[in-house]
Amino acid sequence: MAGRAIWKGYIHFGGFDVSVKLHPAVKEERIQFHLLHRRDHIKLKQQMVCAYEKVPVPTEEQTRGLELEKGKYLLVDPAELEQVEPEESRIIEVHEFVKTEQIDPVFLDRVYYLEPGVPSKGYNALAGALRDMDVAGICTWTMRKRSYLGALQMSGKILRLNTLRYADEVISVKSLELQEIPLAEKELKIGSDLINQLTAPFQPQKFENEHQKKLQQLIDKKARGEKIAILRPRRLKPTTSDKLLQTLEASLKKVA
Amino acid sequence: MKNRRSARLPAKLSPTRRDESAAQGIWSGTISFSLVAIPVQLVKAVEPGRVPFRMLHSRDYSPLLRRMVCPKEGKIVPPDEIIRGYEIGPDKYILITDEELEAVSPERSRTIEIVEFIDMADVDSIYYDHPYYLVPAKGGEKAYRLLVEVMRRTKKAGLAKFVLGEREYLVAVKSSEGALALITLHYREEILSDEEIVPEEGTIDAEEKSRLKKIIEGMTADFNPDKYADERRNKMTKLLRKIAKKRAPVEAPEVEEAEGEGPVDLIAALEESMRKVKKNR
Numbered sequence: 001m002a003g004r005a006i007w008k009g010y011i012h013f014g015g016f017d018v019s020v021k022l023h024p025a026v027k028e029e030r031i032q033f034h035l036l037h038r039r040d041h042i043k044l045k046q047q048m049v050c051a052y053e054k055v056p057v058p059t060e061e062q063t064r065g066l067e068l069e070k071g072k073y074l075l076v077d078p079a080e081l082e083q084v085e086p087e088e089s090r091i092i093e094v095h096e097f098v099k100t101e102q103i104d105p106v107f108l109d110r111v112y113y114l115e116p117g118v119p120s121k122g123y124n125a126l127a128g129a130l131r132d133m134d135v136a137g138i139c140t141w142t143m144r145k146r147s148y149l150g151a152l153q154m155s156g157k158i159l160r161l162n163t164l165r166y167a168d169e170v171i172s173v174k175s176l177e178l179q180e181i182p183l184a185e186k187e188l189k190i191g192s193d194l195i196n197q198l199t200a201p202f203q204p205q206k207f208e209n210e211h212q213k214k215l216q217q218l219i220d221k222k223a224r225g226e227k228i229a230i231l232r233p234r235r236l237k238p239t240t241s242d243k244l245l246q247t248l249e250a251s252l253k254k255v256a
Numbered sequence: 257m258k259n260r261r262s263a264r265l266p267a268k269l270s271p272t273r274r275d276e277s278a279a280q281g282i283w284s285g286t287i288s289f290s291l292v293a294i295p296v297q298l299v300k301a302v303e304p305g306r307v308p309f310r311m312l313h314s315r316d317y318s319p320l321l322r323r324m325v326c327p328k329e330g331k332i333v334p335p336d337e338i339i340r341g342y343e344i345g346p347d348k349y350i351l352i353t354d355e356e357l358e359a360v361s362p363e364r365s366r367t368i369e370i371v372e373f374i375d376m377a378d379v380d381s382i383y384y385d386h387p388y389y390l391v392p393a394k395g396g397e398k399a400y401r402l403l404v405e406v407m408r409r410t411k412k413a414g415l416a417k418f419v420l421g422e423r424e425y426l427v428a429v430k431s432s433e434g435a436l437a438l439i440t441l442h443y444r445e446e447i448l449s450d451e452e453i454v455p456e457e458g459t460i461d462a463e464e465k466s467r468l469k470k471i472i473e474g475m476t477a478d479f480n481p482d483k484y485a486d487e488r489r490n491k492m493t494k495l496l497r498k499i500a501k502k503r504a505p506v507e508a509p510e511v512e513e514a515e516g517e518g519p520v521d522l523i524a525a526l527e528e529s530m531r532k533v534k535k536n537r
Binding site: 002003013014015016021023024025026027028029030031032033034035036037038039040041042043044045046047048049050051052053054055056057061062063064065066067068069071072073074075076080081083084085086094095096097098099101102103104105106107108111113115116119121122123124125126127128129130132133135137138140146147149153155156157158160162164165166167168169170171173176178179180181183187188191192194195196198199200201202204205207208209210211212214215218219222223228229230231232233234235236237238239240241244247248250251252254255 | 288289307314328330336339343344347352359360363367373377389392396402409442449465484485486488503505511
């Protein structure tokens with residue numbers, strides 16, 4: 001079941017408006033642990049502590065600062081920053097449309113389902129147009145005092161809004177300073193053949209979070225007072241560059 | 257470089273660290289496909305572009321650190337006195353050590369094993385969770401380059417599962433501008449159904465649709481993320497620059513280096529780094 005609507009607004013572009021409601025599209029459920037004091041198993045709390053006095057600091061003694069140089073802070077009152085808070089608005093303004101495939105996954109952040117705000121023909125027409133053209137609308141809006149950049153997309157029977165990261169939030173591949181290493185055409189050919197052999201359709205239902213179940217089993221075992229066998233993590237021997245071709249050939253033989 | 261203007265500012269006032277080396281690894285291990293094993297490190301691919309404010313103590317302007325504190329004694333608890341517990345009742349816990357946690361899926365805690373390759377275009381973007389890069393560790397450079405190149409040629413991505421801290425991640429590894437990008441994916445059961453909110457199956461007004469298509473066509477361009485700046489962040493930076501001119505900074509007392517932002521423990525630190533990037537979304 002989709003999550004409850006968290007916000008209402010209007011998609012707007014070129015004289016066109018359609019009202020929509022945002023619903024979360026993803027929900028994660030995880031086993032929760034607490035951190036305890038080893039001695040007496042008292043549940044610990046995460047708190048802000050003073051680096052100098054080493055004592056917990058109550059909220060009313062906390063203030064915001066910006067480090068200008070080492071150890072020197074510019075004090076900033078939250079009230080001073082209010083003037084740069086975005087204005088409240090209900091408009092999801094579409095600035096342009098792009099081919100969906102052009103949006104690299106690295107930019108995609110959160111995804112919301114868009115329910116029609118009121119039954120409207122506009123919603124279905126927009127959904128149909130986006131589907132036919134395979135485009136996404138690049139849009140901006142303000143929600144809960146924050147401004148967002150997003151991609152408006154059609155999927156299945158419903159419109160979705162995917163928040164996008166800003167370009168300067170993405171770390172460039174260049175900064176990784178990767179080495180260029182020449183490869184032999186034979187290595188590339190066998191490598192490609194191998195990948196093609198190992199290719200299957202994407203079936204997400206095939207993958208379960210087995211670990212979560214095993215973790216629960218571990219907890220149950222310990223609750224019954226059973227001993228836990230400690231297994232060392234598996235570590236593989238790296239394929240060195242002189243063994244690469246040989247290893248690829250052996251791999252291909254195995255799968256072919 | 258786009259941010260030339262801010263070069264005169266203290267480095268930290270410029271909120272993004274795009275050019276800073278991303279080499280701080282979150283995890284190290286091996287990525288494998290078939291018999292090929294490549295030692296790698298997992299590094300960040302995105303950095304939330306927030307203005308890096310620090311919380312300070314208003315009495316002495318010392319920076320504040322996030323620490324685990326015992327509520328009974330009101331004291332900081334050092335990492336070696338902390339243990340993970342699973343709550344089974346009020347104040348009743350099952351204790352789990354790091355070693356026990358790592359033993360849950362030992363075959364996956366240090367290895368990202370690609371079990372099959374897929375066409376990335378088949379993956380509905382709703383599954384994408386968080387992006388990272390993999391960088392080769394010593395000795396893995398050539399095999400790394402090979403995997404990047406053959407995935408680029410075949411336009412395929414590798415599917416794998418691996419365990420980090422308390423969680424097991426389903427991931428897609430793809431070739432991205434000469435690097436391996438790793439994207440954590442949601443599990444099927446984490447995707448909420450849209451059944452109850454899909455619009456009623458009405459006839460589409462053909463006239464309205466073709467009118468919209470014309471408008472859309474006129475507004476179609478190439479995706480260029482550089483065009484869109486975080487206006488609010490830019491305004492904030494400008495405002496802070498103004499404030500910095502008027503107001504003298506305060507000075508924090510000196511603290512020994514050892515008391516920096518040290519991790520509570522390794523697993524917690526890993527978890528924390530994953531969680532942090534998630535929280536900032």
